Amino acid sequence: MTDRAKFIANVTSALGRTEVIAPPRDESTAAFDDVETARAVADRALADAASNAVELTDRMAEAASTIGWKVHRVSNPENAADIVANICDQKGATSVLRSTHDVLDEINVDAAVTSSGAKLGVTEHSGDNNETKITESKSAAFSADIGITGADYAIAETGTIVLHPRSGLSRLVSLAPPTHIAVLRPTEIIDSLDELFAHERNDHMSGNLAGSMNLISGPSKTADIEGTTVTGIHGPLEVHLIILEND
Amino acid sequence: MPENTPDSPRPERVTLFASCMVDQLATAVGESTVDVLEHLGIEVKFLDDQTCCGQPAFNSGFRSEALPVAKRFIELFEQVSGPIVVPSGSCAAMVRNYYADLFRVDEKMVMRANRVGERLYELSEFISRFFGTDAITGKLTDTATYHKCCHLLREIGVDEEPLEILSNVEGLQMTPLERADVCCGFGGAFSVKMPDISSAILNEKLDNIEANGSNIVIAADIGCVYQMQGGLRRRGSSVQVVHIAEVLAESIRNSNRAVNSE
Amino acid sequence: MKPLTTSFRTKAAETMVDEQVLQSLEHVYTGFFKGRLEAAGNTDNWEELRDKGKAIKDHTIAHLDYYLGQLADNVEKNGGSVFFAADAAEARKYVLDLAHARNIKTVIKSKSMVSEEMALAQALIDDGIEAVETDLGEYIIQLSDETPYHLIAPAVHKSRKEVAELLDDNYVEGDPVPDATELTMMAREKLRGVFERADMSVTGVNFAVAESGSITLVTNEGNGRMSTTVPRVHVAVMGMEKIIPSIQDLSTMLRILIRSATGQRISSYVTMVNGPRKSDEEEGPEEFHLVIMDNGRQKLLADEQMRESLNCIRCGACLNACPVYRKVGGHAYGWVYPGPIGAIVTPVLTGLKDAANLPAASSLCGACHDACPVKINMPRMLLELRYRTAEGKTDKDERTSTTRERTVWKAWRIGMMGRKRFDIGARLSRLFLRPMARNGWLKKAPPPISGWTSTRDFPLVSSSSLKARLNKRSKKAKS
Numbered sequence: 001m002t003d004r005a006k007f008i009a010n011v012t013s014a015l016g017r018t019e020v021i022a023p024p025r026d027e028s029t030a031a032f033d034d035v036e037t038a039r040a041v042a043d044r045a046l047a048d049a050a051s052n053a054v055e056l057t058d059r060m061a062e063a064a065s066t067i068g069w070k071v072h073r074v075s076n077p078e079n080a081a082d083i084v085a086n087i088c089d090q091k092g093a094t095s096v097l098r099s100t101h102d103v104l105d106e107i108n109v110d111a112a113v114t115s116s117g118a119k120l121g122v123t124e125h126s127g128d129n130n131e132t133k134i135t136e137s138k139s140a141a142f143s144a145d146i147g148i149t150g151a152d153y154a155i156a157e158t159g160t161i162v163l164h165p166r167s168g169l170s171r172l173v174s175l176a177p178p179t180h181i182a183v184l185r186p187t188e189i190i191d192s193l194d195e196l197f198a199h200e201r202n203d204h205m206s207g208n209l210a211g212s213m214n215l216i217s218g219p220s221k222t223a224d225i226e227g228t229t230v231t232g233i234h235g236p237l238e239v240h241l242i243i244l245e246n247d
Numbered sequence: 248m249p250e251n252t253p254d255s256p257r258p259e260r261v262t263l264f265a266s267c268m269v270d271q272l273a274t275a276v277g278e279s280t281v282d283v284l285e286h287l288g289i290e291v292k293f294l295d296d297q298t299c300c301g302q303p304a305f306n307s308g309f310r311s312e313a314l315p316v317a318k319r320f321i322e323l324f325e326q327v328s329g330p331i332v333v334p335s336g337s338c339a340a341m342v343r344n345y346y347a348d349l350f351r352v353d354e355k356m357v358m359r360a361n362r363v364g365e366r367l368y369e370l371s372e373f374i375s376r377f378f379g380t381d382a383i384t385g386k387l388t389d390t391a392t393y394h395k396c397c398h399l400l401r402e403i404g405v406d407e408e409p410l411e412i413l414s415n416v417e418g419l420q421m422t423p424l425e426r427a428d429v430c431c432g433f434g435g436a437f438s439v440k441m442p443d444i445s446s447a448i449l450n451e452k453l454d455n456i457e458a459n460g461s462n463i464v465i466a467a468d469i470g471c472v473y474q475m476q477g478g479l480r481r482r483g484s485s486v487q488v489v490h491i492a493e494v495l496a497e498s499i500r501n502s503n504r505a506v507n508s509e
Numbered sequence: 510m511k512p513l514t515t516s517f518r519t520k521a522a523e524t525m526v527d528e529q530v531l532q533s534l535e536h537v538y539t540g541f542f543k544g545r546l547e548a549a550g551n552t553d554n555w556e557e558l559r560d561k562g563k564a565i566k567d568h569t570i571a572h573l574d575y576y577l578g579q580l581a582d583n584v585e586k587n588g589g590s591v592f593f594a595a596d597a598a599e600a601r602k603y604v605l606d607l608a609h610a611r612n613i614k615t616v617i618k619s620k621s622m623v624s625e626e627m628a629l630a631q632a633l634i635d636d637g638i639e640a641v642e643t644d645l646g647e648y649i650i651q652l653s654d655e656t657p658y659h660l661i662a663p664a665v666h667k668s669r670k671e672v673a674e675l676l677d678d679n680y681v682e683g684d685p686v687p688d689a690t691e692l693t694m695m696a697r698e699k700l701r702g703v704f705e706r707a708d709m710s711v712t713g714v715n716f717a718v719a720e721s722g723s724i725t726l727v728t729n730e731g732n733g734r735m736s737t738t739v740p741r742v743h744v745a746v747m748g749m750e751k752i753i754p755s756i757q758d759l760s761t762m763l764r765i766l767i768r769s770a771t772g773q774r775i776s777s778y779v780t781m782v783n784g785p786r787k788s789d790e791e792e793g794p795e796e797f798h799l800v801i802m803d804n805g806r807q808k809l810l811a812d813e814q815m816r817e818s819l820n821c822i823r824c825g826a827c828l829n830a831c832p833v834y835r836k837v838g839g840h841a842y843g844w845v846y847p848g849p850i851g852a853i854v855t856p857v858l859t860g861l862k863d864a865a866n867l868p869a870a871s872s873l874c875g876a877c878h879d880a881c882p883v884k885i886n887m888p889r890m891l892l893e894l895r896y897r898t899a900e901g902k903t904d905k906d907e908r909t910s911t912t913r914e915r916t917v918w919k920a921w922r923i924g925m926m927g928r929k930r931f932d933i934g935a936r937l938s939r940l941f942l943r944p945m946a947r948n949g950w951l952k953k954a955p956p957p958i959s960g961w962t963s964t965r966d967f968p969l970v971s972s973s974s975l976k977a978r979l980n981k982r983s984k985k986a987k988s
Contacts, residue, residue, distance in 0.1 A: 004581060007593035007803065011574040011749070014811035023572040028564030030757030031720055041757075067774070125791050137791055138739065142705055158775040167789035171738040175731055193760035193775075200781075201756040204721045211787035212737065215779035220731040223771075224646035224662055226669050227536035228689035233645055233697055234704070235731025235777070267925070270975045271935040272968055277975035278982075293979045298925045304918050306873060306892065308899025308910070312922040319926060348889065401875035430832045434872025441870055442960035447525045447836040448872065449965070477965030480950060 035205040042202035045195035049187075056156045056189040061243060063159030068218035068231065069241040080242050081112035084148065084181060087240060088116035091179055093145035097121045100168030101150025103183045103244065109148060118145070123170035141172035146179045147236070153199070154184050157192035160217040161241070164210035174216060180236040182216070184243050257377050260290045262324065264333040264367070266469070267299035273469045279496030280334045280370055286499050287378055296323055302341040305349055307436045317341075317349055318356065324363050330377075331367040334492045335468050336399025337435075339369040344402050369399055370492055371409040371467055380411035385498025386505060388418030390461040394452070394475065395428040396468040409467055409491055416498045424464070425455040431466075433474040449478045456486060464488045510628050510656060514843035514855060514864035521837035521870070530666045534835050537665060542829040544772020545880065552768065562765045563883040565758050566820035569719075573810065573819075576719040576752045577801065583722025587784030589797035597627045600802045604629060604711060604744055607798065608638055611742050613709040619726065619736040620644040621713030622823060623746045625657060625845045626804055629711060641703045643732035645696055649675055658839035659847065660825035661770050666838060700732075710736035710794070714747035715822070716762055717799070720755050721783060724799065727767060729777040737782050743794035745782070749801050750810075750819040762822065765882035770824040805858035814893045818853050820883045827877035827887060833870050842867060849877035849887045856894055865909040868894035917957050932974055939970040 012020055025032045033041070049056060057073075065071045074080045084107070088096060096118045098104055113120045121140055141147070149169065153162040161182050165171040174180050190196060196215075203209045220235025231237050261284060269277045284291050300320050304313035320342070324331055333339050346360035374382060393413065399405045413421055432438065432448030439445075452475065456464055462485075466472050469490055476488035513520075524530055549555045569576055581591040594600035604627075608616060616633050618624060618640060630651065633640035642651040646663035650656065652675040657663035664672070673680045673687055676695050680687070687695075712733060716725040724745050726733040737743055753762055759781075767776050786793030809815050828834045828848030839847035843864070844855045852871065856864035868891045877887045899915075901908025924934045945951055950966040953959070961967050 003593045003595075004591070007595065007749075007801070008574050008577055010803070010807055011577060011810065014807045015571070015574060016811075017574075020574045020578060021572075023568065023575055026564070026568045028561055028568055029754040031754035033755075033757070063774075125789060129791060134791055138705065142701070160775060165790060165793065166787070171734070171790075171792045175734050175738065193763060194757075197757045197760045204756055209721055209723075209783055211783055211790060212793065213781040214734060215775070216777070217775045217779075218777050221729050221777055222645045222693060223540070224644075224649065224664055225667075225672050225689040225692055226533070227540045227662075227665075230690045230693040233693050233730045233732075234643070234700065234735055265975045267931075271931075271970055274971045274973070274975045274978055278978060281979065281982075293976065295976050295980075296928045297976075298928060298931045301925075304921060306895070307914075307918065308892070308895030308897070309915070309918040310896050311900060311902075312918045316922055316925045345892075348892075397872070397874035397876070401879055428876075430872050430874035430876065432832065432872055434874070437869070437872050439958050439960040442963050443522060443525060444833055444836055444870060445872065446964040448832045451832075451836075473968055474965065477950075477961070477967060480966040481964060 030201065038198070038202045038205040041198040045190060045198045049190045049195070052191070053186045053189070056191065057186045057243060057245060059156040060154055060159060060189050063156060064218075064241050065159070067159045068221070069159060069239050072240065072242045074242060074244055076246050077107040077244065080107040080183060080244050081109065083240070083242055084109055084112040085116050087179065087181060088113055088118050088146060091145055093118040095119050095121070095144045096146045096148065097123060097141060097144040097173050097177060098148040099123050099150065099170065099173055101183070103150040103185055104148065107183060107244065109183075123168065123173045125167035137170065138172065141170065141176040144177040146181060147173040147177040148181045148183070149174050151182050151184045151188050153196060154189045155192060155196055155215070156189055158217055160215045162196060163214045163216065165212055165214070166210065171212070171214070174214070175235050178232060178236055179238045179240070181240045181242065184241060186243065186245055258289060258330050260292065261330045261332045262292045262294060262327045264297060264324065264331050264338065265293075266333055266335045266338045268469045269334060270297070273472070273490065276334055276469055276490045276492050279490070279492040280332070282496040282499060283370070283374070283383065283492055284332065287374070287382060292327065294323055294327065300338045300341045301349070302338060303435055305341065305345060310349060313349060317346060321346070321356070321359050321363055325359060329366065330373065331363070332370055332373045333367065334370045334490065336369045336396050336403050336405065337468055337470065339367055339372070340398040340402035342367050369403055369405060369467065371412055372403060372405045374412060375408040380408055381415050383412060383495055383499065384415050384417065384502070385495060386417045386501040387494060387498040389463055390420045390422070391463040391465055391494075392422055392424040392456065392459045392461040393427060394424055394431060394464055394466040394471060396466050396471045397430050399467050400428060413465065413491070413494065416494070419498070422459060422461060424459050426451070431471045431474050433470045435470065438474060446478070449474060453478050453482060457484065462486060463494070465491050465494055467491045510625050510845055512844045512855065512859035512863065514859060514867060516843055517841050517866040517870065520841040520843070524838035524841060525836055529668050530838055531836070533666050533668060534838060537659065537662070537829045538835060541661070541771060541825065542880075545769050545826055545829065548768035548772040548774065552764070558761055558765050559882055559884055561761045563820065565753055565761065566822075566883050569752055569754055570750060570810070570816065570819050573749065573752070576754060577749060579719040580717055580722060580752055581801070583720065584784065584797070584799050585722070587722045587797075589722065589784045589799055592798065592800045594800055594802045594804070596804045597802065600746060600800050600804070601627045601629055601632050603800055604746075605632060605636055607742070607744065608633065608709055611709065613638055613742065615639040615641070615703065615707045616709045616711060617703060617707040617736055617740065618642050618647070619710065619712040619728070619733045620647050620663070621711065621746055622657070622660065622845050623713060623748050623802055624711055626802070627746070641700070643700055643703070643735065644730060645693065648696060648700065652676065656840065657845070659828055660823055704735045704739055707740045709742040709744065710740045711744045711746060712736045714745050714751050715766065716759060717747055717752045718756050718759065719752050723756065723781050723783045725759060726780040726782070727763065727776050727778075728780070731778060734778055734780050737780055737794065738792055741794055742796045742798070743782070743785070744798045744800060746800045746802060749803055749806055766822050766824050769826040769880070769882040808857050809854065812857065815853070815857055815890055817885055818850065818890060820885055821850050822883060824882055826880040826882060830876035830880035832872065832874060832876070837870065849891070850885070853887060853890045853894065861894065861897060861907045862909055865898040868898070928976070932976070935970050935974060939972065942969055
């Protein structure tokens with residue numbers, strides 16, 4: 001018997017049974033909801049978000065600010081770009097890394113960064129996975145002063161932005177540099193964790209689950225020394241959320 | 248959790264379960280309980296044969312010793328009908344929440360235990376449920392604070408009711424105790440089996456009591472009363488720890504005296 | 510980790526006279542405990558969430574065999590590998606063999622209690638592989654060669670000065686102690702280089718999702734994210750019970766875990782990993798391995814009275830609520846898991862006979878049950894374990910009670926089985942004790958209650974019983 005078969009057989013017998021049986025439907029878990037239900041739940045979440053955009057934006061801004069995001073609400077792309085440029089100046093940034101989110105093009109982030117004199121890199125997949133390229137992009141992330149991304153979703157309940165790393169959105173761009181700027185559109189904001197995981201489940205049920213996902217809620221922090229909260233232990237010390245409300 | 252509106256009909260007769268500690272150590276608590284109940288117009292019956300609910304042995308793991316004592320308890324109290332009142336949250340919890348576990352191999356006993364348990368009440372629970380927390384308007388002038396005994400709070404679900412009852416005692420200045428709902432460290436046999444830990448937990452409680460500055464600490468379980476009083480005495484403190492039944496009984500006596508002297 | 514449960518009393522006694530540690534332990538109450546209360550108070554449907562969390566775990570554990578199979582299938586479908594480890598030794602061997610096979614030089618570890626069961630870091634180091642804890646608290650205790658003190662805050666017992674002595678290369682006795690920010694930045698710098706060069710990571714798993722083969726990590730520091738990003742090999746180790754059936758269940762479980770652990774509405778980072786990196790990514794591990802460990806959990810599962818303990822989501826709320834934990838500290842419990850949950854699982858997983866003091870060290874106050882996000886009834890299980898150590902009914906080997914104890918309780922039972930003897934016993938004890946009493950109190954009581962009077966006065970038995978007094982009353986009333 002394989003390790004797996006033996007292991008599971010032991011569990012079955014600990015449960016007082018002789019064979020694995022499929023669990024009967026239990027309302028506490030969504031595991032029994034089929035693909036149609038998953039889609040319906042996700043669609044409903046999207047519809048709710050669309051009709052509540054203003055309220056969601058206010059709640060998002062409030063929740064984010066409470067947990068340590070520096071929140072900037074702007075009504076046009078130029079203002080967003082100015083904020084980016086200011087942050088680059090303040091930090092004396094020499095090297096900035098960004099993802100390929102559409103919203104960053106909308107605010108013309110490249111010009112904002114280079115206007116402050118910093119070098120700009122984009123976390124685009126180089127097309128090949130050789131050792132050198134991997135080491136280079138890792139190095140670039142670890143030596144960057146600022147990382148800039150958009151957001152795939154944002155969660156008003158918790159003040160969270162959601163990123164699914166992929167080609168054009170590296171894992172490190174929002175983690176390694178000491179400052180992270182996230183640019184958010186109100187249409188990306190959803191109500192709560194329920195809606196987020198409804199979307200994720202729907203993605204999974206339709207075969208499109210992302211390789212990984214990061215929920216980011218404020219700066220990196222720890223209270224391991226005498227219970228005192230300190231930001232920036234391994235991830236960014238400072239995180240900025242620019243909400244572009246230009247519709 | 249009992250609501251703050253009294254259930255009807257109001258009982259006219261109850262059976263008192265003293266608890267072994269009240270019966271042989273803290274008799275004043277038992278007498279005060281009777282005084283309070285009689286003041287509410289209730290006739291109190293005392294079953295002479297009672298001893299203990301079995302909790303001490305059960306909590307120490309000696310279920311084979313606890314079992315016959317618990318069975319005896321049920322056999323005795325199922326002979327009377329109507330409410331049973333006990334001035335102890337932990338004894339009430341034993342009968343209502345743990346007898347089923349103790350009797351677990353004996354379905355019939357579990358049923359008999361449930362039938363007794365469902366009409367057994369801790370004193371302040373009984374007062375607030377059937378008479379309302381404003382039913383006793385006595386008089387007692389002093390500064391006091393209230394410790395929330397763990398079993399009454401978490402097993403029986405009685406939290407604010409004793410405070411509400413006490414708020415109707417004229418002259419009694421209650422101030423909240425810091426960490427009132429943190430254990431005093433009694434835990435029955437734990438207090439002698441692991442006395443150093445029990446005392447370490449007690450010391451924190453006593454520090455909070457002394458910082459509070461009240462003359463009296465009120466609690467609803469005699470084990471906790473003795474744990475705290477015993478510790479305060481050892482510290483040379485003059486703070487008195489009193490069972491809620493005694494506070495209420497004395498407050499009633501004081502008002503009666505006042506009425507009589509008018 | 511080798512169990513040292515027999516040292517409970519000694520270690521507890523050491524903590525109780527250590528003012529600095531007792532002071533540090535206050536943080537678990539003033540910080541974590543109060544934080545949870547506030548967060549719960551601010552969550553409208555808190556009780557519903559707890560009930561739902563409990564229902565999800567009850568369901569999962571009741572069908573653990575099914576969900577383990579589903580989890581393994583889906584991890585493999587995602588391109589990961591699964592190893593089922595019967596015990597800590599097997600799990601450790603798998604990780605070590607893998608590290609050697611992949612030519613690993615540096616392993617970074619994210620916080621994992623299961624890896625403590627495995628004593629993994631030391632095993633790697635002994636085998637010539639650099640192994641560095643990256644959670645700040647774990648890093649601190651790794652530097653001081655200690656085991657974790659708390660489930661969430663492993664170095665909660667350390668003073669800032671002690672941390673400086675461990676972390677600050679330039680600190681000399683007598684220097685002003687750097688503040689928490691300075692020390693944290695030192696750790697950031699030290700660990701940054703380690704992150705960059707790490708070629709393998711070992712993380713824990715907060716929740717493994719069976720329907721998608723996902724593993725979820727909850728962190729505030731970012732080391733969990735680093736660990737699932739920088740090295741080429743990522744190994745996640747989990748206890749077999751850490752499964753939930755559906756992705757959707759995460760919204761409930763994350764809410765109750767995080768608010769109960771620290772009082773935050775959400776941690777800084779929640780990371781979900783669905784296998785090794787995909788083809789459209791340049792970063793991320795090439796390989797993902799999930800090690801699912803039993804290490805005695807089967808015993809908890811098979812034991813109907815104890816099965817509920819497998820619902821635990823390792824939030825630490827019971828520790829934060831426990832008046833005993835706050836006085837005896839984490840090391841007294843002698844193994845990986847401290848506090849009330851530790852007092853229950855450690856005896857079953859490592860041996861009840863040696864660990865008998867753990868379930869005994871409780872006043873049964875119930876604060877743990879109150880605090881538990883999934884409503885685990887810990888007092889009930891503590892009582893069950895006490896039953897086993899007292900009487901050894903299911904397993905005679907588990908009985909640790911002394912003849913004296915058994916005799917005392919036998920005598921107690923005899924004394925309680927009749928009113929006459931109950932009264933006689935009381936009056937006799939008064940006769941015996943009265944000469945030693947002053948104003949109705951004893952400064953020194955004889956065994957078996959002598960422990961009481963070491964620190965407290967004990968009341969003298971009454972001169973007559975309540976029965977006698979009430980009978981006298983009614984006689985008086987009648988006359």
